[in-house]
Amino acid sequence: MRLQLSEEDEAFRAELRTFFTTEVDEGVRATVRDRGELTKEQIVETHRTLNAAGLAVPHWPVEWGGKDWSPLRRHLWHEEMQRACVPPPLAFNASMIGPVIATFGSQEQKERFLPPTANVDIFWSQGFSEPGAGSDLASLRTAAVRDGDDWIVNGQKTWTTLGQWGDWIFTLVRTNPDVKKQAGISMLLIDMRSPGVEVRPIELIDGGHEVNEVWFTDVRVPGENLVGDVDSGWTQAKFLLGNERVGVAPVGATKRVLAQAKEWAAATRSGDGTLLDDPHVAVRIAELENELMALELTALRVVANSADGKPHPASSVLKLRGTELQQAVSELVVDVAGPGALAFGTGDADSDLPVWARRSTPTYLNLRKASIYGGSNEVQRQIIAGTILGL
Amino acid sequence: MDFELDEEQQALREAARGLLRKRYADFETRRGTVADAPGFDRDTWSKMAEMGLLGLPFTEDDGGMGAGPVEVAVVAEEIGRVIAPEPFLTSVVLTGGLVAAVGTTEQRAELLGGLASGESLVALAHAEPGARWVSTAAGVRAEEADGGWRLTGVKEPVPQGAEADVLVVSAALPDGGTGLFTLAGDDDGVTRSGYRAPDGSRAARITFDGAVATPLGEAGQDQATAIAAAHDGARVAAAQQAVGAMQVALETTAGYLNSREQFGVPLKRFQALTFRAADLYVAVELARSLALWAAMVQADPGTSAEERSTAAARAWAQASKAGRLVGQEAIQLHGGIGMTAEYSVGSYTAHLTTLDHLLGDARHHLGRLAASVGDHAEVDPLG
Ligand SMILES: Cc1cc2nc3c(=O)[nH]c(=O)nc-3n(C[C@H](O)[C@H](O)[C@H](O)COP(=O)(O)OP(=O)(O)OC[C@H]3O[C@@H](n4cnc5c(N)ncnc54)[C@H](O)[C@@H]3O)c2cc1C
Numbered sequence: 001m002r003l004q005l006s007e008e009d010e011a012f013r014a015e016l017r018t019f020f021t022t023e024v025d026e027g028v029r030a031t032v033r034d035r036g037e038l039t040k041e042q043i044v045e046t047h048r049t050l051n052a053a054g055l056a057v058p059h060w061p062v063e064w065g066g067k068d069w070s071p072l073r074r075h076l077w078h079e080e081m082q083r084a085c086v087p088p089p090l091a092f093n094a095s096m097i098g099p100v101i102a103t104f105g106s107q108e109q110k111e112r113f114l115p116p117t118a119n120v121d122i123f124w125s126q127g128f129s130e131p132g133a134g135s136d137l138a139s140l141r142t143a144a145v146r147d148g149d150d151w152i153v154n155g156q157k158t159w160t161t162l163g164q165w166g167d168w169i170f171t172l173v174r175t176n177p178d179v180k181k182q183a184g185i186s187m188l189l190i191d192m193r194s195p196g197v198e199v200r201p202i203e204l205i206d207g208g209h210e211v212n213e214v215w216f217t218d219v220r221v222p223g224e225n226l227v228g229d230v231d232s233g234w235t236q237a238k239f240l241l242g243n244e245r246v247g248v249a250p251v252g253a254t255k256r257v258l259a260q261a262k263e264w265a266a267a268t269r270s271g272d273g274t275l276l277d278d279p280h281v282a283v284r285i286a287e288l289e290n291e292l293m294a295l296e297l298t299a300l301r302v303v304a305n306s307a308d309g310k311p312h313p314a315s316s317v318l319k320l321r322g323t324e325l326q327q328a329v330s331e332l333v334v335d336v337a338g339p340g341a342l343a344f345g346t347g348d349a350d351s352d353l354p355v356w357a358r359r360s361t362p363t364y365l366n367l368r369k370a371s372i373y374g375g376s377n378e379v380q381r382q383i384i385a386g387t388i389l390g391l
Numbered sequence: 392m393d394f395e396l397d398e399e400q401q402a403l404r405e406a407a408r409g410l411l412r413k414r415y416a417d418f419e420t421r422r423g424t425v426a427d428a429p430g431f432d433r434d435t436w437s438k439m440a441e442m443g444l445l446g447l448p449f450t451e452d453d454g455g456m457g458a459g460p461v462e463v464a465v466v467a468e469e470i471g472r473v474i475a476p477e478p479f480l481t482s483v484v485l486t487g488g489l490v491a492a493v494g495t496t497e498q499r500a501e502l503l504g505g506l507a508s509g510e511s512l513v514a515l516a517h518a519e520p521g522a523r524w525v526s527t528a529a530g531v532r533a534e535e536a537d538g539g540w541r542l543t544g545v546k547e548p549v550p551q552g553a554e555a556d557v558l559v560v561s562a563a564l565p566d567g568g569t570g571l572f573t574l575a576g577d578d579d580g581v582t583r584s585g586y587r588a589p590d591g592s593r594a595a596r597i598t599f600d601g602a603v604a605t606p607l608g609e610a611g612q613d614q615a616t617a618i619a620a621a622h623d624g625a626r627v628a629a630a631q632q633a634v635g636a637m638q639v640a641l642e643t644t645a646g647y648l649n650s651r652e653q654f655g656v657p658l659k660r661f662q663a664l665t666f667r668a669a670d671l672y673v674a675v676e677l678a679r680s681l682a683l684w685a686a687m688v689q690a691d692p693g694t695s696a697e698e699r700s701t702a703a704a705r706a707w708a709q710a711s712k713a714g715r716l717v718g719q720e721a722i723q724l725h726g727g728i729g730m731t732a733e734y735s736v737g738s739y740t741a742h743l744t745t746l747d748h749l750l751g752d753a754r755h756h757l758g759r760l761a762a763s764v765g766d767h768a769e770v771d772p773l774g
Binding site: 129132134135136139158159202203204205206207211268269270275278280281327331334335337338339340341342343344350351352353361362364365368369371372373376377378381 | 518520521522523524545547548550584586587588589594596652653654655661663664715719722723726727729730731732733737738740741744745748749752754755757758
């Protein structure tokens with residue numbers, strides 16, 4: 001055991017810090033800092049800036065752009081990125097389908113898809129969930145039926161995040177209805193410009209449009225777009241969801257928002273002092289800081305123990321607690337905003353209230369999603385209880 | 392002590408429920424209503440006026456119905472059940488309550504009469520950027536000029552500020568203290584910029600630039616105590632409104648756990664979920680008890696101003712805490728569908744969150760209560 005980073009890791013971190021704070025567009029970072037919404041162009045451009053510097057897909061195999069970093073370095077990369085208000089590489093590409101194709105795809109698929117996936121020349125969407133298949137993903141019904149070498153797809157996906165910007169969608173489809181439900185699923189890559197694909201928006205409670213329904217009506221998909229063997233999709237899905245679980249614990253971003261919340265509290269009059277002097281607020285912040293520290297240390301401990309590439313069982317802790325703390329900090333920000341939380345963050349409204357205050361409630365409401373997607377927090381508890389505790 | 396509503400109060404509840412349900416039984420109607428200006432339904436507002444709801448707490452001399460805090464709470468609960476966007480709480484209870492408390496006979500007749508008949512919408516412009524639920528004003532100043540008064544400064548957020556016909560404005564007086572003034576929303580020197588609050592209701596920034604205004608009540612008088620009391624009255628109604636919203640959010644959630652199937656069984660088979668629904672029930676019932684008690688305290692002529700104020704703080708502290716729990720868990724127990732604007736439950740959470748920051752959250756009120764825990768040995772709801 002040792003507390004300090006090695007000199008090399010220290011230098012590695014300093015280098016990343018410089019890169020993230022000088023090479024990534026300041027406008028993008030300011031938008032993230034103000035908790036605003038990024039445009040597609042901003043997401044794509046930032047991702048490409050990172051990719052050009054070899055910083056978009058460091059966890060991929062080296063031959064496809066990976067870095068072979070130690071788990072600690074990966075952690076530093078992730079943390080520094082969030083601390084600098086740099087939006088992380090597009091998760092659908094970098095954390096989800098990229099590693100799946102690199103692990104399960106054919107050589108042709110790797111050559112065809114991995115470079116444009118690393119560079120977001122293809123903007124991917126995730127087409128797993130269906131109206132009837134959420135936590136019980138394996139009960140999905142979107143069907144793919146053979147037609148010569150092709151597949152004909154019919155059905156509906158839902159909750160497709162940023163599907164309105166998607167070029168391609170990786171889907172789980174039912175290819176065999178006659179076996180145990182997990183055993184009849186395949187993974188198909190579908191070009192969203194194919195005839196018969198329709199994307200319909202879903203409005204969320206914060207008024208935003210970030211998820212969609214995606215409908216498939218007799219969509220013809222070439223056989224070569226099947227990843228892995230027919231009916232083996234569940235294996236790839238589990239692999240992907242395991243990665244997703246680790247990827248969605250945004251400790252660094254939560255730490256940064258908490259630091260901002262302190263600045264905002266210190267700038268807010270309350271009684272004779274500021275809100276930061278209020279013991280009730282200060283204790284709450286101290287508690288959140290301590291919880292976040294415990295989580296970050298757990299993340300460090302867990303990555304250090306997952307050298308064989310398999311997620312450490314305790315990674316469910318990261319998703320579960322990470323999203324809870326993310327939500328708790330967003331709740332704190334609403335409370336710091338106080339009466340200002342009544343003002344909605346419609347960009348063009350004339351307001352004397354700070355932007356962060358006007359965005360506080362929509363952000364709080366929006367982040368309720370964090371404990372629902374990527375395997376809901378109930379599902380995480382199930383994994384802890386079942387897989388780890390044997391209950 | 393008796394928690395039962397009398398026959399008249401029950402009839403009031405049935406009438407209010409019938410009217411609001413008729414309009415908002417289909418959640419899509421509410422969604423459509425808040426999407427367009429003015430953020431509520433003028434026809435429903437008129438019907439509420441016809442039913443006497445908009446003049447409920449005002450004396451008959453002032454054009455009202457002469458009812459009290461319990462009747463107000465009854466209506467507020469019905470508003471909360473369908474999260475009706477009509478500004479009963481802010482316009483009738485809060486602003487009307489303040490006018491009733493400090494207005495002159497003529498002002499009460501004019502402003503409350505207009506409010507009760509549904510002809511004119513009044514709004515209280517009191518909150519100021521940077522201020523947190525205080526009963527004083529600092530950002531808007533009043534000056535005496537040419538025998539009249541002029542207001543200068545910014546109020547925000549003002550519920551229904553851009554839609555209101557008449558504004559009641561708090562302002563720092565030249566010799567100290569906080570005065571109250573009225574003027575028309577479209578008077579010279581008043582600039583209004585309205586926007587949606589997170590629950591679809593409306594709020595605004597209002598800039599006063601030497602706007603001519605009339606003192607509400609006696610000119611030059613410090614009205615901070617009346618402002619605080621009016622907010623406490625609104626808190627009690629808000630607590631009941633929150634209880635109504637929580638109750639329906641809970642019912643909706645229980646209904647969903649009954650009908651939604653995953654893994655081949657209804658979600659209600661998972662005790663991890665049903666026990667959490669049970670916890671919500673506990674929270675709602677506790678909040679309801681304090682809210683009803685606080686309404687009785689307000690209605691009882693024997694209670695002191697301080698007792699009424701403490702009761703309001705207690706009721707809202709409890710409702711605020713419960714509202715958060717119910718709002719968060721109702722979405723979580725639904726899964727993705729709870730996040731959508733089309734399905735009702737997320738909007739209940741948005742409303743509970745907005746309400747929570749309108750009149751001071753639990754932390755704020757617990758702070759008030761904490762300041763005086765040394766003054767009493769034990770708490771006794773029976774006084
Ligand atoms: C904003 C957002 C973005 C999303 N983006 C995507 C995307 O891009 N692509 C995609 O494919 N999907 C996406 N999802 C879908 C997400 O993965 C699902 O919402 C999630 O799997 C939960 O499914 P459900 O919503 O159907 O809820 P349900 O599965 O119906 O669950 C309802 C409630 O029951 C609980 N529950 C379910 N089963 C059990 C059990 N056995 N024990 C205890 N509790 C249980 C759940 O935790 C939840 O609280 C997104 C969702 C949201 C909200």
